[in-house]
Amino acid sequence: MSSKKDSRALRFYSDVLGLEHLHYGLWDADAEVTLANLKTAQANYQQAIIDLLPPPPARILDVGCGTGELSKTLKAAGYEMEGLSPDVNHIASYAEKVDRPFHNCIFEDFQADTQFDVVIMSESCQYIALDKLFPVLATCLKKNGIWLVVDYFVKDGVTGVMAKSGHTYTEFQRAVAASDFIMDFDRDITDATLPTLDFAANLVSRGELALSMLKQRIDQRSFALSKLVNVILWLARKEVKKLDENRILIDSAAFKQAKTYRLMRFKRT
Numbered sequence: 001m002s003s004k005k006d007s008r009a010l011r012f013y014s015d016v017l018g019l020e021h022l023h024y025g026l027w028d029a030d031a032e033v034t035l036a037n038l039k040t041a042q043a044n045y046q047q048a049i050i051d052l053l054p055p056p057p058a059r060i061l062d063v064g065c066g067t068g069e070l071s072k073t074l075k076a077a078g079y080e081m082e083g084l085s086p087d088v089n090h091i092a093s094y095a096e097k098v099d100r101p102f103h104n105c106i107f108e109d110f111q112a113d114t115q116f117d118v119v120i121m122s123e124s125c126q127y128i129a130l131d132k133l134f135p136v137l138a139t140c141l142k143k144n145g146i147w148l149v150v151d152y153f154v155k156d157g158v159t160g161v162m163a164k165s166g167h168t169y170t171e172f173q174r175a176v177a178a179s180d181f182i183m184d185f186d187r188d189i190t191d192a193t194l195p196t197l198d199f200a201a202n203l204v205s206r207g208e209l210a211l212s213m214l215k216q217r218i219d220q221r222s223f224a225l226s227k228l229v230n231v232i233l234w235l236a237r238k239e240v241k242k243l244d245e246n247r248i249l250i251d252s253a254a255f256k257q258a259k260t261y262r263l264m265r266f267k268r269t
């Protein structure tokens with residue numbers, strides 16, 4: 001995620017939508033799909049994490065901390081925070097929001113000086129190679145420490161584009177079973193995350209409608225400009241096809257069928 005694409009997405013979330021969190025949130029049942037309710041859902045999600053933490057002060061490593069929103073809230077609640085993200089854009093935002101140590105690397109390469117009481121992976125576990133995850137956790141988390149994972153996983157038998165992001169749930173469970181971690185909390189939050197995808201799909205279809213109205217106007221008004229737009233569309237045909245193929249990624253029904261989104265707490269034995 002340390003790419004220009006990621007930074008553009010970040011700027012869209014923060015500058016256009018006013019969102020600082022980079023996760024799906026946790027929607028109240030029957031909440032209308034609006035930007036205000038998306039913000040509420042993201043606050044609910046943070047609270048669900050806080051409810052699973054030991055009381056402050058505890059030392060917490062926020063792995064894949066994004067812009068630092070969760071760390072900021074936890075610091076204000078009295079926790080000793082450190083952030084980790086491979087994205088260079090997060091260095092400045094973490095310094096500004098949290099002003100606590102920040103590790104600019106992938107978790108797989110993290111070398112801890114001292115051990116933490118808690119390690120949180122909020123929608124970041126999916127990016128971390130499973131064979132490296134447990135050895136690194138063992139170096140940075142205390143015995144009896146807590147590991148929180150909030151993320152989505154791919155169900156068995158799913159293939160193609162829907163299988164591209166997220167660990168396979170069965171493989172993840174197998175890796176946990178072979179480790180020295182015991183799960184003591186597990187909540188399936190899939191249904192409570194789906195409205196975020198509906199919100200994204202809604203945005204995309206509004207954008208498409210605006211573009212097709214613009215094209216219709218150009219077609220009616222200027223033959224030369226209309227030809228130019230058609231040439232541009234032809235040149236961008238591969239990108240357009242890819243966008244079309246990836247549309248399923250923001251389809252909430254497809255997501256529910258292919259993935260399971262879990263809020264889980266583990267203890268290191």
Ligand SMILES: C[S@@+](CC[C@H](N)C(=O)[O-])C[C@H]1O[C@@H](n2cnc3c(N)ncnc32)[C@H](O)[C@@H]1O
Pocket residue numbers: 001002020021022023063064065066067084085086087090105106107108121122123124127128129
């Ligand atoms: C979807 S964002 C989640 C951000 C934040 N935790 C939140 O919940 O809003 C994923 C985060 O994981 C980070 N990330 C990607 N690959 C990673 C890796 N191998 N190790 C640690 N973090 C990684 C990204 O840079 C980003 O900060």
